[in-house]
Amino acid sequence: xxxxxxxxxxxxxxxxxxxxxxxxxxxxxxxxxxxxxxxxxxxxxxxxxxxxxxxxxxxxxxxxxxxxxxxxxxxxxxxxxxxxxxxxxxxxxxxxxxxxxxxxxxxxxxxxxxxxxxxxxxxxxxxxxxxxxxxxxxxxxxxxxxxxxxxxxxxxxxxxxxxxxxxxxxxxxxxxxxxxxxxxxxxxxxxxxxxxxxxxxxxxxxxxxxxxxxxxxxxxxxxxxxxxxxxxxxxxxxxxxxxxxxxxxxxxxxxxxxxxxxxxxxxxxxxxxxxxxxxxxxxxxxxxxxxxxxxxxxxxxxxxxxxxxxxxxxxxxxxxxxxxxxxxxxxxxxxxxxxxxxxxxxxxxxxxxxxxxxxxxxxxxxxxxxxxxxxxx
Numbered sequence: 001x002x003x004x005x006x007x008x009x010x011x012x013x014x015x016x017x018x019x020x021x022x023x024x025x026x027x028x029x030x031x032x033x034x035x036x037x038x039x040x041x042x043x044x045x046x047x048x049x050x051x052x053x054x055x056x057x058x059x060x061x062x063x064x065x066x067x068x069x070x071x072x073x074x075x076x077x078x079x080x081x082x083x084x085x086x087x088x089x090x091x092x093x094x095x096x097x098x099x100x101x102x103x104x105x106x107x108x109x110x111x112x113x114x115x116x117x118x119x120x121x122x123x124x125x126x127x128x129x130x131x132x133x134x135x136x137x138x139x140x141x142x143x144x145x146x147x148x149x150x151x152x153x154x155x156x157x158x159x160x161x162x163x164x165x166x167x168x169x170x171x172x173x174x175x176x177x178x179x180x181x182x183x184x185x186x187x188x189x190x191x192x193x194x195x196x197x198x199x200x201x202x203x204x205x206x207x208x209x210x211x212x213x214x215x216x217x218x219x220x221x222x223x224x225x226x227x228x229x230x231x232x233x234x235x236x237x238x239x240x241x242x243x244x245x246x247x248x249x250x251x252x253x254x255x256x257x258x259x260x261x262x263x264x265x266x267x268x269x270x271x272x273x274x275x276x277x278x279x280x281x282x283x284x285x286x287x288x289x290x291x292x293x294x295x296x297x298x299x300x301x302x303x304x305x306x307x308x309x310x311x312x313x314x315x316x317x318x319x320x321x322x323x324x325x326x327x328x329x330x331x332x333x334x335x336x337x338x339x340x341x342x343x344x345x346x347x348x349x350x351x352x353x354x355x356x357x358x359x360x361x362x363x364x365x366x367x368x369x370x371x372x373x374x375x376x377x
Contacts, residue, residue, distance in 0.1 A: 086363045088346075089354060090128060097357035099350050102147045102155075103128065103342035104172075110348065111136075111146040111155055111172075112359055123157055125172070128344070136174030145189045148172070150196045150235075156180070158188035158201075167201050167215070180215060181222070187213070191233045193240070200231040200242055208251075212244060214262070225267040226260060230283055234259075236290025241321075242267075243284035243293055248275070253301040255280045257293065259321065273323045279312070285341045287364070292320050294329075294339035294347050294364070316349050318364060329362050336360075 091098045096115035103110055110128055113121040123136040123146045137143040141161035148155055149169075156169045162179065165186035170177040181187045186204040193200070197218060203211045212226045227246065234241035240262035245255040256275035260267040273293065274281055280301040285294045299312030315330040316339045330336040334353035341347050346361040353360070 087353075088361050089358055090348070090361060091126065091133075091359040092131070092354075093356050093358060095356075097350075098124075098359050099357060100145050100338055101340050101348040101350065101359045103340055103344075103348055104148045104152045105150060105343060106152055107342050107344040109172075110359060111148065113144040113146060113157075123155070123174070125155075128342075134174075136170070136172075137177075143168075147190055147192060149192050150194055154196075156190035156192065156199055158190065160186075165204075167199060169217075180217070180220075189230050191231050191242075193233050194235055194237050200225075200233055202229045202231060202244075212242070212267075214265075223265055225262065225265075226270070228258065229255075232284050232286055234286045234290040235288060236286075238290070241290065243273070243286060245282050245284060253280055255282050255301075257281050257284045257295050257319075273321065274319045274326060283338055285339045285347070287318075287341045288343045288345075290321070292318055292325075292341075294318050294341045296337040296339055296349070298337075316347060316362070318347070329364065 090110060091112065091114075093114065093116045096117075098112050098114045098116070099121070101110050101112045108128060109125055111123060111125045114124050115121055116124075117135070118138075120140065121142045121144050122138055123143045124133050125136055126133045136155070137157075137159075139159065139161045141159055143157055143159045143161070146155050146157045153172060154169050155172055156167060158165050159168050160166075162182065164184055165188045166182055167180040167187050167190045168177055169180060180190075180199065181201070181203075184206065187201050188203075190199045190201045192198070198214050198216050200212065200214050203213050205211055209227060210229045211224050212228050212231050213222055213224050215222045225242075226244075228244035229246070231242050231244045234243065241259055242262065243257060243259045246258050248254045248256055257273045259269075259271050259273055261269045274295070276297060279297040279299045281295055281297055283296045287293070295317055296314060297317060298310050298314050301310055301312060303311045305311055313332055314335045314337050315328055315332060316336045317326055317328050319326045329347060330349075330351070334351050335357070336349055336351045336353075338350045339347050340349070341364065342361075345364055347364050348359055348361045350357050351360045352358075
């Protein structure tokens with residue numbers, strides 16, 4: 001199952017993979033985006049084939065020390081703060097990797113998964129501007145995809161400690177762990193509703209399809225709302241909006257970002273927000289006001305090395321919820337993935353620009369905010 005997590009994270013576009021940088025500098029990359037949004041009345045499934053699952057389960061696991069950090073180490077002073085380009089490093093590891101950042105609603109703490117102390121991932125937390133790290137879980141299995149509740153008192157996460165991946169919640173101290181989902185399906189990537197009463201997540205069913213589900217934390221009622229991965233609930237209470245990624249072709253690696261509105265428990269107004277002709281568009285994250293999205297791109301996602309790791313350039317972008325105003329925030333150096341748009345106006349993400357995969361941030365509207373036109377706009 002340990003081999004499976006690396007393959008699953010590759011498919012989901014999270015931070016657990018390495019890219020060989022194809023070019024450097026903001027002007028060297030070409031990401032072709034299709035403008036506008038496209039309305040759909042029925043979601044198309046984005047399954048993963050049974051053959052792909054067999055390949056995933058038989059792929060040798062990658063040693064933690066070799067999963068990340070293929071670029072030369074770049075000396076970094078932990079107290080240096082933000083660079084002249086607006087980048088700031090928040091976590092530091094010599095071995096293993098940090099991944100999947102989530103920032104508390106008050107902007108004070110980062111929760112993330114890491115292999116810094118073991119071969120499997122655990123959940124950690126630290127102050128945004130601090131260096132002291134608190135380990136919240138220490139299970140022998142993998143604990144991943146942490147996210148804070150709207151009031152900041154709880155953390156939901158995914159774990160395979162029961163055999164398959166399920167959703168759990170715990171106090172932000174790591175105590176009082178409660179299992180929310182169970183069964184043979186693999187459930188992961190939880191996201192709280194603005195009122196904290198429901199959790200959206202994605203689930204890999206027995207047919208190899210990724211489904212979107214919502215669970216009511218009070219009644220335990222579960223409802224499937226469509227097909228896709230990486231659901232992210234909008235913080236705005238004006239509409240019950242969920243962003244997610246979905247493959248453009250059945251079982252493919254070319255993802256685009258979509259949104260849907262929940263009305264009476266049903267997914268309506270299913271809209272493709274942004275798509276690229278030469279990159280997978282993955283890992284959506286809402287701005288604090290719910291008007292924009294951050295996301296990551298993986299150029300030529302079918303181009304992989306001998307160990308199945310994507311080789312294409314990976315960067316962080318933003319786009320308005322109506323599909324307009326796309327801008328790139330990162331500079332094409334190293335991998336840049338798993339964005340989280342925090343209340344302090346910064347976007348936190350995973351990057352190996354310092355040599356190993358750690359948590360960084362960039363000002364969503366700062367000096368390095370690219371205003372270059374995206375081809376196709």
